Amino acid sequence: MTFWRIDTPAQTLVLGTDGGMASCHYWGAPLPADADLAALVAAGTGGITGGMLDALPPLSLIPEARRSFPGQPGLVAYQDGAPLEPEWRFEGADQGEALTLRHTAPGLRLEITARAMDHGLIALSVRLSSDAALTLHHLALALPVPPHLSHLTELAGRWTREFQPVTSALDHGARLRDARTGRSGHEHPPHLWLTAPGTTNTTGEAVALHYGWSGGHRMLVETLPEGRRQIQLGHCAGSERAPGTAFATAEIWLARGDQGLNSISVPFQRAIRDRLPPARQPRPVHYNGWEAIYFRHDPAELAQIAERAAALGAERFVLDDGWFGRRDDDTSSLGDWVIDPRKHPQGFGPLIDKVHALGMRFGLWFEPEMVNENSDLCRAHPDWVLGPADQIRGRNQLHLDLSRQDVGDYLFDRISAILTAWDIDYVKWDHNRLTPWPDAAQTRGVYALLDRLRAAHPAVEWESCASGGGRIDAGILTRCARVWLSDSNDALERLRIQHHAACLLPACATGSHVGPRACHTSGRILPMTLRAWTAAQRHMGFEMDPRELTGDEAATLTRVTAWWKANRGWTQAGDIWRLDRPDGALAEMQLAADGSRLVIFAAQIETQTALQPPPLRLTALDPSARYRLRMIERPCGHPASATAITRGEVVLDGASLMAQGLALPPAFPQTVAVIEGERL
Template sequence: MNQQWRLDDGQQTLVLAARSGRLPECVYWGAPLPVTEDLVALHAAYALDVTGGMLDENPDLSLCPQSARSFPGQPGLVLRCTDEIRMLYGLCFVDAQQNGPDLRLSYRDAAAGIDLTFSFTTDPQTHVITCQTTLNTDRPVQVDWLAAPVLPAPQLSDEMIDVSGRWCGEFQLIRTPWSAGLRMREARTGRSGHEHFPGLIVPNRGTTNCQGEAYAFHYGWSGGHRMLAEELPDGRRQVQFGHATNTQAAGTQFQTAPLYITYSNTGLNGCAVAFQRHVRDRIVTDAHPVRPVHYNCWEAVYFDHKLPELQDIATRAAALGAERFVLDDGWFGLRDDDTSSLGDWTVDARKYPHGLTPLIDHIHSLGMSFGLWFEPEMVNESSALYRAHPDWVLGPMDQIRGRQQLVLNMASADVRDYLYDRIAAILSAYDIGYIKWDHNRLLPAPDAAQTHGTYALLDRLRADFPQVEIETCASGGGRIDFGILKHTQRVWLSDSNDALERLRIQHDAALFLPASVTGSHVGPRHCHTSGRTIDISMRAWVAAQRHMGFEMDPRELTDHEAKVLTDVTAWWKANRDWMMRADILRLDSADPAVIAEQQLAQCGSRFVVFAGKAATSAQIQPRPMRLTGLDPAATYCINVINRDHTPGLSRGNPALKSGPLTLSGAYLMHHGVTLPWHFPETMWVLEGTRK
């Protein structure tokens, strides 16, 4: 019995096929196939030859490769009885259900008492396929490894792109050549992590941001995870994602997180746009439709909270254009530094003798909403909570501390109930529209139950306080993934407010994240994390590329700086409705010193280009910058909107320096636009509209 199934979303086709009732293989994934494609012939064409030194048949690279079928690479399922006896299994077809965009395939090993189900859902609007593996067993087993549906990687690829990083240096793209053997990334810090973002892009040879084929994966899970990219001895390649190994307790029911996949024939941007739209339109829910300009007071006051100063800061922030004020760490317990009070979620009467009401009333009088910082999953030893419940700590008591704190056991219902009660009391007592939810240390060990517990608490709070938006922060970008975004509405991309670092971080993060959920703030003149001093114009325009905010002391601003920031903020407000739904397209810059992107309205009628010069160029003259995604037959009026910042060393007269130009989409995409000369650490901003 041979079987075939296909999934289509208009941008890609996925074909699964199986022989003799065995587990299915992905026999095609790529550009859309004709509706008349003969899947039986396609399945036959997929078969490989056999030669000397091989088995008499090629073991299936199935959706869950099986050791029992002599598969020569990493298997998709490793489990054992609770008495440590490793189980072998042979799964056979049970059922297939296909209903429109959904496909569900079920398999069973009756002797071992194992049921395995693969589910796929296509989305014709976002062009993302969501796939998941579910395991059920008749008796408790220990699962060491369970992969989401395993897919092949393309043969015409020379490299893979995965994502590393660190605190204040998130989303670093790592290009690794394919070679015989295994590329394995495993996050064992208990969160998706700065170091191992759960994403992978596999470009075909010659692919750039704007052209060529690419395949992309994202594992939507906020705990420890594992990625395998393996080239088998016979040359085939597989990609696996799942929870980190040995992080789930014995049981009878197991399920991977969703694996989100997409294919593009328009370069890396095609994958990026699919993920951006899917996050914005399918994963993030209940976000305020108008993204307010955000002010966070952390880098202005740190733990030194004084009501008159905070009111003054709020007044100045509102004058600059802020619409939301977030009170950060230091408002609760006896919190004067990071050594105490985590877990004691009551307002500090020393700093706020009348509670938060005077501050909130002042903020509301300025037309701003109010947000508040929490770090619910953590506890300090110097806290009433720890003294009452040291047994609520996750891990051994002799573990290494992190930022003077320990982790609460979020798998415990008692812990979650306590946290819910304390947070709900604050949300009920005050008019709060926003929570910054922080997570500032690694777990002592990866534990899937910890992540499930955090999700449960977030869901309970959101159900009872639906008006409250939640930002996910973990020392900046330490917990950013599609899993946490199902429960939150914004990410704090990095603790770095250095505009040059942010320029690169958010540019690379756009491969997965839309502008509407990506917080980007104007930091202090003298950056607190890098020590670099950056001009206000660069700081403001970098923040204007995403969900804009401020995070500095507005009392430090000169009149000139205040005017620049006010003007850029006003521009962002005038454009945010379309920009927060625009596609972020990374441009192929001819100058390595220039990091450039084009935000294109979904209707294609307008765009904005941000061309940031992060370093000194090797050549004197700016190289033409090719745009992308335009109608080649249409004409566009383009204009540099910040030409008043042209430096004196720009002595020539390129056309854009003096006024707008009208050019064809074909010219703009194949030759590009020539911008005036400018200094390093500055940015040109170019608006375009279709005539």
């Protein structure tokens, strides 16, 4: 048996082969440099008992049906109409910055690559090539699930309610999901974790896996008859629709930690932040006019709104849907990326001049992948539509086939012409309709178009929006510096969504806006204090008609925006540490990269169960350092409720703040406490 190992400060991965397909023999806590890997594997190998085969079929990195493997195989493909079940032979290994294990079978080659990443992560991927064309249904890498990690948490959701964790116990059978909507999805974002019993945000062992692909994924977690468990990740089944001779998975990122969910979340935040494309610094406060005007574009009204937004502190003005073709509602003009002269008779010039005079930059909305049947483009090129003519429409629109070079060329020319003609430094790239079927070539076409536009317009920033948070993954986040996390501007929903999305997303990449007084997606009316501080926890912006604000609301929003601007230099470069709170409350701590500054946001969403909330225990501090804390936003509550932090500054060592914590005043629902801190 030949072994290789990939080590990071947080985890060790041991791979090995006896001449056939390589397997993962260990994935867990870091091992000593001189660990006897052969003895490790031997000590962990189970025996044979009644009702079993005479030998245990290997759980290889690509589980093989031909080896009598009792679970789901990692490769399902067909050649000349027959199932492809190759007999893999190990050919060799290349180890430099990454380890590549090479396997061969008649007419086939398979390369599995593993590499250590920054921040304690490990990455895995596989590439399959063939001398003759084959039809690929499914290709996935498989890892063993450590048996003591008994709970699986997936992220589920829907439009306006993304990133909702769902936890289940792993006891028997299989858990399969095939995300087939053509994007990462509200329903099944490609991120999950496995935990030991009792794991919280701050304590317990956990591992996490992320599939960095924007076109839908397939996840399998399976308990085999003898008790072993496997987890597989790859593209969603059937998404390689055309026969071919070369196929590859995206990278799977692995994290592991024994200090709770934070120990597997902060490494992902850092890795995503490091790989974001360049963006304007400092990060500007956004104003997006969608929920103020929708399709109603009147130059005089836009000028008034711009003046008010700038007075509140906005630094970038984004013009959303409705500026092109004859786009008076969502039934027409997608694909016709020409400015509507009825709404903007002089083009964008007057509005951009106004925005610039107010000290703001100008951004613009596109939905490049889509077309309306009522459009010049669809009338000229009905063959450019992806899918059958009788498919169900979504938002009155259809998908363009971005696997076609002529479609990509057309979109590049039209979008590039707009970006060349006008001083635009930001594009909100939207995606409001599911694909008619999963298609990996479509995703590759989106990547190619984005890459081409970014190369042609390096000063333009790009935001990923897909009806809100429908396309958020490591693949799109190497191309877009920001994501629109949700179409919900309801602060209570936002608090939950962005809190759970911190399992992956850093603050600087997460758009969060202050919405209208009466939320357009929930109907709820929430206090400005909660709405403003919720947006200030991420990349802050506004998305309402600023003319509706009362004097008090405007003063609160201006104050919180000024705080965000004064602190964005370190908050947007720092980490989000989620804190443990009772049900009905959420709390986070943002910590500067050098640990010198922190801010705590503690929201009371529902009525407290107990009269007194438990002390808020912090995390990730230097135990021996002293910290000065002060409350800058006191939550609404009983007038007589007071604690040390409401009376003045508190100075405590890090060990005490993490062991005992800080007593917060009892608070009413829909309120938030904000506490600043510095290391002395």
